[in-house]
Amino acid sequence: MNEAALTKKIQDDYIIPATDIYENDNEYILTLEMPGISKHDIEITLENDYLEILGKAGNPELEGYRVVEREFHLGDYFRRFQVSNLIEKDKIDAKIEYGVLRLTLPKSEQVKPRKIEVKSE
Amino acid sequence: MLIDELFKNLSAINRKYRDFGIIESKTPPLNIMEKDGEYVVRVLLPGIAKDDIEINYADYVLTIEGEKKCVKVSDSELIRGERLEGRFKRSIRLSNKIDPSSINATVKNGVLELNMKTAPEVKPKKIKIS
Numbered sequence: 001m002n003e004a005a006l007t008k009k010i011q012d013d014y015i016i017p018a019t020d021i022y023e024n025d026n027e028y029i030l031t032l033e034m035p036g037i038s039k040h041d042i043e044i045t046l047e048n049d050y051l052e053i054l055g056k057a058g059n060p061e062l063e064g065y066r067v068v069e070r071e072f073h074l075g076d077y078f079r080r081f082q083v084s085n086l087i088e089k090d091k092i093d094a095k096i097e098y099g100v101l102r103l104t105l106p107k108s109e110q111v112k113p114r115k116i117e118v119k120s121e
Numbered sequence: 122m123l124i125d126e127l128f129k130n131l132s133a134i135n136r137k138y139r140d141f142g143i144i145e146s147k148t149p150p151l152n153i154m155e156k157d158g159e160y161v162v163r164v165l166l167p168g169i170a171k172d173d174i175e176i177n178y179a180d181y182v183l184t185i186e187g188e189k190k191c192v193k194v195s196d197s198e199l200i201r202g203e204r205l206e207g208r209f210k211r212s213i214r215l216s217n218k219i220d221p222s223s224i225n226a227t228v229k230n231g232v233l234e235l236n237m238k239t240a241p242e243v244k245p246k247k248i249k250i251s
Contacts, residue, residue, distance in 0.1 A: 018204045022197035029194045033204055035167040035231035062154050062161060071150035072165055074232075099167040099231020102192070 014078035017055070017101075025113055028087065028105040035099035036060055036074045042096060044103070046089055051081045053101065086111050147209045149185075158239040160219070164211065167231035168192075168204075174233060178221050185233065186210040218242075 010016070017032040034042075037055040045052045055077035083089075085108060093104040151164045164185055166174060174187045191206040215221075220240035227234050 019201065020191060020199060020204045021201040022194040023200050024194070024197040029197060031168075031192065031204065033167040033231070035165045038230050062156070065154035065156045065161065068153040068155050068160075070152050072152060098169060098228075 010078055010080070014076050015073070017053075017077045017079055019079060025107075027107055030081070030101075030103040030105070032077075032079060032101040032103070033099065034077045034096070034101055037077065037096065037099060037101070039096050042094070042101065044092070044094055046083070046092065049082055049084045051083045051092075051103075051105075053077070053079050053103075055101070147205075147207060148211050149209050151211060151213075153213075160235075160237045160239075162213065162235040162237075164233040164235075165231065166209075166228065166233050169228075169231065171228050174228060176226055176235070178215075178224060181215050181217060182212050183215055183224070183235070184210065184212045185235075 017034045019030055019032045022029040032053060034055045036057050041056045041058070043052075043054040043056070045054075057074050057076050060074040083105065087105040088108050091106045095102050149164050149166055151162055154161045154163075166187075166189070168191065169187060169189050173189075174185065177184045177186075186209060188208050189206045191204050215237075218239045219237050221237075223236075223238040223240075225236045227236075
C-alpha cells in the first residue's frame with residue numbers, strides 16, 4: 001500500500017488523537033488525547049523508523065440503548081510518527097492518565113546539542 | 122415522542138452559547154442514550170481529573186464545567202499543538218420527568234458518565250363533582 005492509500009485507510013478506520021509535541025535538549029514529549037482508553041488497551045510499536053500508537057476501544061457502545069443525541073463516536077485510535085534515528089529506541093517511556101497518553105522519547109546522543117571547545121594552538 | 126421531549130432544548134442551549142461566541146471550542150461533545158427510562162449521558166473530558174469537574178443541578182438544568190489544563194512540560198518548546206485547553210462548560214435542560222435525586226456521575230479514562238432515571242409517573246386522577 002502506498003503512503004497516500006495508507007493515510008486514507010487510517011483516517012477511515014481510526015480516530016486520530018489530538019497531539020501536543022514538546023521538545024527540549026534531551027527528549028521529545030508527546031501527549032495524545034485518547035478518551036475511553038486505559039493502559040491495557042494501548043499498543044506502542046517501533047518499527048522501520050515509525051512509532052505507531054494504537055488504542056483499542058473494543059466495543060464501548062451500550063447495548064440495547066436508544067440514541068437520543070450523538071456528538072461523538074468512541075472507537076479505535078491510531079497515530080504514526082516518523083522518528084528515524086533521532087531517539088533512543090530502547091528508552092521510550094509511556095504512561096496514561098485520564099485518557100491522555102504521555103510518551104517520553106529520549107534523544108539519541110548524536111542529535112543532542114553539545115558544545116564544541118575551540119582548541120587553542 | 123414523550124422521551125425525546127426530555128432533551129428537546131439541548132440544541133437550542135448549544136446554539137445560544139455559539140451565538141455569544143465564547144464556548145465554541147470549549148463545549149465538550151456529549152452523547153445521550155436511553156433504555157427503559159434510564160438515561161446515560163457521556164461527555165468527553167480527556168486529561169481532566171475528577172476534582173477538576175464540577176457538576177451542578179438547578180431548575181432542571183444540569184451543568185458540567187471546569188478547567189482543562191494541558192500539562193506544560195517545563196524547559197521545553199511546544200513544536201506541535203493540537204490539544205485545546207481552558208475552561209469548558211456544557212448545560213443540558215432536563216425535563217421535569219427526570220428524578221434529580223437519581224443523578225449519578227462517574228469518570229473513567231477521560232469520559233464522564235452521568236446516569237439518571239425518569240421519576241415514577243403520577244397517575245391522572247378523576248375528580249368527582251359532589
